[in-house]
Amino acid sequence: MSDVGTTHEDLERFLAEHHLVGAGLKRDGRAAPRQGNTAAHWEWDGIYRGLMRSGEIVTVGPNGMTGMRSVVGIEARKFPIWMNAQILMPGERTQAHRNLRSETRLVCQAPKNAVFVCEYEAYPMERGDVVISPAWTFHDHWNQDTTPAIWIDGYDNGYNPNVNINERMPNDEPYEEIKKPPAYGQRTLGLARPLSNATPFPLPPVRYPWADTHAALTALRENGESDLYDGIMIMLASPVDGGPTLPTIAWQAQLLSTKQKTLPHRHNSTTFYFAFEGEGAVVIENERLQYHQGDIFAVPAWTWHHHENTNDKDTILFSIDDWPAMTKLGFYMKEEAKGF
Numbered sequence: 001m002s003d004v005g006t007t008h009e010d011l012e013r014f015l016a017e018h019h020l021v022g023a024g025l026k027r028d029g030r031a032a033p034r035q036g037n038t039a040a041h042w043e044w045d046g047i048y049r050g051l052m053r054s055g056e057i058v059t060v061g062p063n064g065m066t067g068m069r070s071v072v073g074i075e076a077r078k079f080p081i082w083m084n085a086q087i088l089m090p091g092e093r094t095q096a097h098r099n100l101r102s103e104t105r106l107v108c109q110a111p112k113n114a115v116f117v118c119e120y121e122a123y124p125m126e127r128g129d130v131v132i133s134p135a136w137t138f139h140d141h142w143n144q145d146t147t148p149a150i151w152i153d154g155y156d157n158g159y160n161p162n163v164n165i166n167e168r169m170p171n172d173e174p175y176e177e178i179k180k181p182p183a184y185g186q187r188t189l190g191l192a193r194p195l196s197n198a199t200p201f202p203l204p205p206v207r208y209p210w211a212d213t214h215a216a217l218t219a220l221r222e223n224g225e226s227d228l229y230d231g232i233m234i235m236l237a238s239p240v241d242g243g244p245t246l247p248t249i250a251w252q253a254q255l256l257s258t259k260q261k262t263l264p265h266r267h268n269s270t271t272f273y274f275a276f277e278g279e280g281a282v283v284i285e286n287e288r289l290q291y292h293q294g295d296i297f298a299v300p301a302w303t304w305h306h307h308e309n310t311n312d313k314d315t316i317l318f319s320i321d322d323w324p325a326m327t328k329l330g331f332y333m334k335e336e337a338k339g340f
């Protein structure tokens with residue numbers, strides 16, 4: 001495996017060797033999409049090293065080469081939803097905008113003084129937090145610290161990746177002012193909340209702290225609740241109606257105990273996974289995909305699949321899945337096998 005190199009061309013070649021392409025960069029001509037049910041798998045080593053080098057040679061922000069500095073799998077865009085990875089270097093701030101797709105983020109690593117800004121509020125970033133910027137909410141990212149911030153994005157693509165209405169701040173201001181008090185969203189979206197906005201548009205931004213997600217997974221385990229097909233699994237519910245995270249996609253977290261093997265099922269929604277902790281295998285239509293911590297992979301719609309935890313500790317997967325949209329449109333279907 002070659003080193004990342006020092007030029008944009010070197011980086012494009014390195015990313016292509018890892019089946020990735022970077023925002024603001026060209027796709028290396030030699031990188032053909034892979035075929036097969038397990039082709040959508042991108043390893044953390046390539047993602048991380050590609051991001052770090054991108055951080056050094058690809059500029060971001062109002063005057064940068066790109067509005068967002070990300071790497072995404074070459075095969076990702078054949079799916080209706082996808083994940084990519086972003087890095088924000090010390091001192092950087094991206095340009096604020098809003099668009100008609102939902103942008104959602106899972107924090108991999110971040111220093112204390114890095115924040116997601118959304119609808120004039122600054123949201124802290126701790127590893128495992130999920131922060132939602134629903135469609136048509138202004139957002140930017142700001143790292144006022146000394147080490148890089150890295151996160152995984154999940155996009156619903158407004159359910160049409162070919163059309164995206166995109167708008168800058170009024171008067172083309174580069175950033176949005178942080179006008180709301182700390183934890184405003186957290187303090188007004190709980191069981192005590194304002195009477196207004198019964199069906200708000202845009203939907204409010206939401207931060208789901210890792211501590212809450214972990215507490216829910218742990219409580220289910222303590223109570224012996226594990227699904228035959230998904231292990232211990234939760235969704236991050238919308239504070240507006242208690243339903244899935246967004247009308248389009250649900251964020252989910254899933255704990256597979258040591259040596260746990262789930263039963264196969266298939267559904268016509270698409271799932272994108274991020275291996276948050278541990279490692280394991282997902283078997284898709286008899287093809288085995290072995291993943292490690294930090295990897296991103298997808299399970300295509302209507303493929304039989306099951307999970308195996310192959311290490312000696314818990315494996316925790318985060319995922320996005322478009323079952324909410326499929327269900328609302330009347331197209332969702334799931335089948336469960338009784339055994340292997």
Ligand SMILES: [Fe+2]
Binds near residue numbers: 097103139
């Ligand atoms: Fe954005």
Ligand SMILES: [Fe+2]
Binds near residue numbers: 265266267271299305
């Ligand atoms: Fe599944």
